[in-house]
Amino acid sequence: MATVTLRGVRKSFGGMEIIHGVDLDIDDNELTVFVGPSGCGKSTLLRLIAGLEDITSGEMTIDGVRVNDLPPKERGISMVFQSYALYPHMSVYDNMAFGLKLANGSKDAIDAKVREAARILQIENLLTRKPRELSGGQRQRVAIGRAIVREPKVFLFDEPLSNLDAALRVQMRIELAKLKEDLSATMVYVTHDQVEAMTLANKIVVLRAGHVEQVGSPLELYHHPRNLFVAGFIGSPKMNFLETVASDIGRDTATVKIPGGGTMAVPARTAGMAPGAKVTLGVRPEHLVPGEEGDSVMEGRVFVVERLGGETYCHVRVDGGQSVVIRTGGDSPVNPGEQVRIGVPAATCHLFDRDGIALDRVERHPLADLDMPRSATG
Amino acid sequence: MQARRIAGRVLFYLLAAAIIVYTVFPFYWAIVSSLKAGSALFQVEFWPANPAWDNYAGVFRGQPFARNILNSVVVSVAVVALSLFLALTASYALGRVQFRGRGTLLMVVLGVSMFPQVAVLSGMFELIRWLGLYNNLMGLILSYMIFTLPFTVWVLTTFMRELPKELEEAAIVDGASPWVIITRVFLPLMGPALATTGLLAFIAAWNEFLFALTFTLSNDMRTVPVAIALITGTSQFELPWGNIMAASVIVTVPLLVLVMIFQRKIVSGLTAGAVKG
Amino acid sequence: MTTAFDTNRLPAPRVTPAGRSKGSALTRQRRRAALIFLAPMVIVLALVAGWPLARTIYFSFTDATLYNLEYHELIGFLNFYYLAVDPQWWRAVWNTVFFAVVSVSIETILGMVIALTLNAHMPGRGLLRAAMLIPWAIPTVVSAQMWGWMYHDLYGVINEIFLGIGLIDRPHAWIADPALSMYAVIAVDVWKTTPFMTLLILAALQLLPGEVYEAARVDGINPVKVFFKVTLPLIKPALMVAIIFRTLDALRIFDLMYVLTGNSRATASMSVYARQQLVDFQDVGYGSAASTFLFLIIAAFTVIYITVGKVNFDGQGGK
Numbered sequence: 001m002a003t004v005t006l007r008g009v010r011k012s013f014g015g016m017e018i019i020h021g022v023d024l025d026i027d028d029n030e031l032t033v034f035v036g037p038s039g040c041g042k043s044t045l046l047r048l049i050a051g052l053e054d055i056t057s058g059e060m061t062i063d064g065v066r067v068n069d070l071p072p073k074e075r076g077i078s079m080v081f082q083s084y085a086l087y088p089h090m091s092v093y094d095n096m097a098f099g100l101k102l103a104n105g106s107k108d109a110i111d112a113k114v115r116e117a118a119r120i121l122q123i124e125n126l127l128t129r130k131p132r133e134l135s136g137g138q139r140q141r142v143a144i145g146r147a148i149v150r151e152p153k154v155f156l157f158d159e160p161l162s163n164l165d166a167a168l169r170v171q172m173r174i175e176l177a178k179l180k181e182d183l184s185a186t187m188v189y190v191t192h193d194q195v196e197a198m199t200l201a202n203k204i205v206v207l208r209a210g211h212v213e214q215v216g217s218p219l220e221l222y223h224h225p226r227n228l229f230v231a232g233f234i235g236s237p238k239m240n241f242l243e244t245v246a247s248d249i250g251r252d253t254a255t256v257k258i259p260g261g262g263t264m265a266v267p268a269r270t271a272g273m274a275p276g277a278k279v280t281l282g283v284r285p286e287h288l289v290p291g292e293e294g295d296s297v298m299e300g301r302v303f304v305v306e307r308l309g310g311e312t313y314c315h316v317r318v319d320g321g322q323s324v325v326i327r328t329g330g331d332s333p334v335n336p337g338e339q340v341r342i343g344v345p346a347a348t349c350h351l352f353d354r355d356g357i358a359l360d361r362v363e364r365h366p367l368a369d370l371d372m373p374r375s376a377t378g
Numbered sequence: 379m380q381a382r383r384i385a386g387r388v389l390f391y392l393l394a395a396a397i398i399v400y401t402v403f404p405f406y407w408a409i410v411s412s413l414k415a416g417s418a419l420f421q422v423e424f425w426p427a428n429p430a431w432d433n434y435a436g437v438f439r440g441q442p443f444a445r446n447i448l449n450s451v452v453v454s455v456a457v458v459a460l461s462l463f464l465a466l467t468a469s470y471a472l473g474r475v476q477f478r479g480r481g482t483l484l485m486v487v488l489g490v491s492m493f494p495q496v497a498v499l500s501g502m503f504e505l506i507r508w509l510g511l512y513n514n515l516m517g518l519i520l521s522y523m524i525f526t527l528p529f530t531v532w533v534l535t536t537f538m539r540e541l542p543k544e545l546e547e548a549a550i551v552d553g554a555s556p557w558v559i560i561t562r563v564f565l566p567l568m569g570p571a572l573a574t575t576g577l578l579a580f581i582a583a584w585n586e587f588l589f590a591l592t593f594t595l596s597n598d599m600r601t602v603p604v605a606i607a608l609i610t611g612t613s614q615f616e617l618p619w620g621n622i623m624a625a626s627v628i629v630t631v632p633l634l635v636l637v638m639i640f641q642r643k644i645v646s647g648l649t650a651g652a653v654k655g
Numbered sequence: 656m657t658t659a660f661d662t663n664r665l666p667a668p669r670v671t672p673a674g675r676s677k678g679s680a681l682t683r684q685r686r687r688a689a690l691i692f693l694a695p696m697v698i699v700l701a702l703v704a705g706w707p708l709a710r711t712i713y714f715s716f717t718d719a720t721l722y723n724l725e726y727h728e729l730i731g732f733l734n735f736y737y738l739a740v741d742p743q744w745w746r747a748v749w750n751t752v753f754f755a756v757v758s759v760s761i762e763t764i765l766g767m768v769i770a771l772t773l774n775a776h777m778p779g780r781g782l783l784r785a786a787m788l789i790p791w792a793i794p795t796v797v798s799a800q801m802w803g804w805m806y807h808d809l810y811g812v813i814n815e816i817f818l819g820i821g822l823i824d825r826p827h828a829w830i831a832d833p834a835l836s837m838y839a840v841i842a843v844d845v846w847k848t849t850p851f852m853t854l855l856i857l858a859a860l861q862l863l864p865g866e867v868y869e870a871a872r873v874d875g876i877n878p879v880k881v882f883f884k885v886t887l888p889l890i891k892p893a894l895m896v897a898i899i900f901r902t903l904d905a906l907r908i909f910d911l912m913y914v915l916t917g918n919s920r921a922t923a924s925m926s927v928y929a930r931q932q933l934v935d936f937q938d939v940g941y942g943s944a945a946s947t948f949l950f951l952i953i954a955a956f957t958v959i960y961i962t963v964g965k966v967n968f969d970g971q972g973g974k
Contacts, residue, residue: 488961499933524707602794645858
């Protein structure tokens with residue numbers, strides 16, 4: 001059990017800086033997810049924690065000990081690789097026991113640990129098999145087993161579900177969630193899939209181009225995104241963004257123009273904003289309401305309807321040319337080409353200034369601080 | 379269209395037959411000659427009327443041929459084993475660790491494999507004499523390294539590069555030192571590579587002539603190629619061709635068997651070294 | 656905004672100049688291990704290649720003899736001067752170059768033909784490929800003896816066959832006759848080495864994308880034209896590498912000539928000549944000079960090989 005701290009961590013390859021001064025606290029006993037688009041540096045950051053890459057500058061500690069110069073095996077970490085990286089010529093048992101044998105453990109102790117891990121992961125019947133005889137999901141579990149037996153301070157996962165097909169991915173995700181409860185350890189998990197991030201994480205670190213955009217619990221990121229990027233990254237389908245102008249600024253409201261000619265008063269902390277400022281109005285598809293209910297109404301024509309059975313996504317072209325997605329029930333009778341009216345509840349709206357930074361919301365969502373034993377930095 | 383295809387096929391088979399005859403004939407002729415006893419040798423028949431094993435016996439009488447074969451085996455096996463061992467660890471460094479001068483070193487290794495053997499002859503002669511290894515198999519084992527070592531290093535480095543990075547990283551996280559990684563993680567995966575490289579190096583060592591000719595003196599220290607080249611007969615003027623052919627066949631058959639068995643590996647090994655660079 | 660992190664405990668972040676990390680313990684450990692792993696190989700190579708080469712070059716500036724290696728004197732470039740005016744040496748150089756050019760040309764063309772044949776998907780090509788390996792597998796010395804017997808002026812089968820099909824009117828002394836011996840040698844080398852060229856060319860052919868040929872077939876282009884305009888340009892890089900590689904080998908030739916024709920002037924290669932001076936005439940200084948000269952020629956060619964081949968020295972694979 002341990003915390004990981006990063007202070008001013010930078011990483012350059014050759015002359016190019018990939019990680020630009022990251023400050024982070026990874027809390028004890030939590031699953032922290034690094035998420036972001038390809039090339040954002042999340043895997044690099046993970047490998048810096050593992051010790052597989054050198055830190056160019058900055059400080060890193062694990063469990064209070066400065067680890068910049070320590071090799072991986074002395075950091076108290078375990079890693080599950082994207083390709084599992086099982087030793088092809090060794091049996092499952094030997095794969096899991098390898099690290100322990102290298103540390104000169106007693107045979108009995110090693111045996112006990114391997115069997116315990118196998119029991120947790122339900123792979124006891126596979127101990128004598130070789131990796132090539134296993135399915136993708138089984139190999140996954142062996143890779144996790146190999147990480148468990150080392151009893152590390154920190155578990156590191158590098159996109160472990162990316163190589164699995166969709167159905168298996170969902171199943172393994174649930175198993176990982178259960179594992180998280182069983183093991184009660186510090187985990188750092190890298191993924192590009194925001195669904196995995198939302199469902200597994202205690203805390204999410206959103207990265208873009210080597211910078212930390214925001215750190216917070218899943219729901220905090222959902223309800224209180226700090227900028228356009230995070231707002232658009234979390235939640236599927238993406239949040240709707242409407243370019244507009246704040247015509248009137250009150251103390252805790254901004255009145256914005258909406259497509260169709262109307263205006264709406266959106267609650268937001270408006271300190272420092274002048275009337276006439278360009279803003280982006282953000283509202284999630286699941287928060288829009290079909291019909292006339294809401295603090296303002298938009299009109300538009302449906303151009304695509306996506307029916308998933310349990311829910312329906314309507315893509316609507318509103319007045320002014322921008323398009324909007326609204327989520328409705330599975331039995332929605334809407335068809336492409338129809339004219340519809342969409343209600344916008346002001347309380348669910350987000351406002352972003354012209355630099356893409358979010359204006360603080362007036363009320364903090366009650367669930368946003370759920371499951372946050374310590375406060376976040378970032 | 380059909381006619382053209384048949385013509386093409388016939389042409390192909392004719393060509394194939396011609397190629398096979400061309401490649402196999404000398405060896406066939408050697409076998410035939412070796413089975414002709416005494417004066418039958420001087421008759422040109424395409425199959426001996428009275429095949430006999432006389433020449434084969436003669437080979438072992440005229441020189442310590444069995445000893446020669448043993449010498450070749452000892453030298454070739456020792457050279458290959460040594461080269462593979464040195465090359466294994468070196469190829470890990472050259473293939474997977476970044477350090478300054480790596481490219482230069484690889485270039486030097488490649489350069490050495492291009493040396494004309496005669497260019498080191500006088501220097502090597504001095505060295506072997508100084509070490510007291512003249513007319514000694516150890517002298518051959520030492521000098522052969524000049525062509526087996528660069529070759530094995532080059533080929534094994536290519537193989538080492540191909541091994542997956544994440545596998546090595548998993549071993550590092552597990553606490554494996556580079557030596558453990560080589561011996562317990564990579565080595566088991568390199569069986570085919572070692573076999574192929576070893577086989578090719580073995581064949582090269584087995585065939586070597588110049589050093590063996592120059593650094594051995596007595597009959598019982600000679601290797602097979604030298605023995606076959608220097609087979610002398612009773613008369614000063616007439617070489618015992620029957621014996622020579624018999625010796626050739628004795629030496630060639632096992633080699634051919636080896637090569638046929640490991641055909642695919644040999645082809646891939648040869649082309650990996652040359653075509654892909 | 657509180658933090659769980661106690662700023663008082665940790666030293667201030669150390670800022671290293673951008674891009675120059677001294678490396679974590681892992682990198683340092685790997686580099687150290689790499690150097691240790693390389694050392695034995697490098698030492699052996701220096702011992703068996705570097706040192707003897709240096710000594711040989713050194714000897715070429717002395718008057719050393721084989722029976723009296725320790726006592727010699729430096730005589731400057733005298734050996735090289737003698738070499739430059741020695742007609743037999745230049746005959747040897749000519750022999751080697753002639754041999755190399757003719758051999759490699761024939762092997763390339765023949766190899767190309769056979770490779771194209773092997774590349775066709777017809778049954779029985781496995782047998783053909785196996786047959787191709789036979790000349791390659793037979794030791795050079797053995798090949799030389801086998802062909803030497805076939806070339807025998809009295810009892811050789813070649814004379815027999817050629818006479819039988821009317822190619823010649825009387826038996827020829829293929830090996831003894833200086834006008835013929837070089838061609839006899841070339842013929843053996845072609846026999847022995849064409850398989851190697853064939854295999855290299857075949858490997859290159861098999862890497863070619865099939866779609867190009869399908870497109871050509873759909874367009875109905877003459878196969879000969881396809882060969883010259885499509886195949887040849889595509890395999891040219893690999894072909895160049897193979898040719899230079901083979902030429903290097905051919906320039907170094909020793910075994911074949913020595914066993915087949917001995918030290919005969921008509922066929923002696925530079926290697927044969929050098930060795931003759933060294934061992935038969937015991938003139939270490941002169942022989943070393945010849946060896947050095949040969950080495951320089953080979954070195955020049957090797958540079959060409961490395962440049963043209965664009966051989967990959969700093970490839971990827973584990974940073």
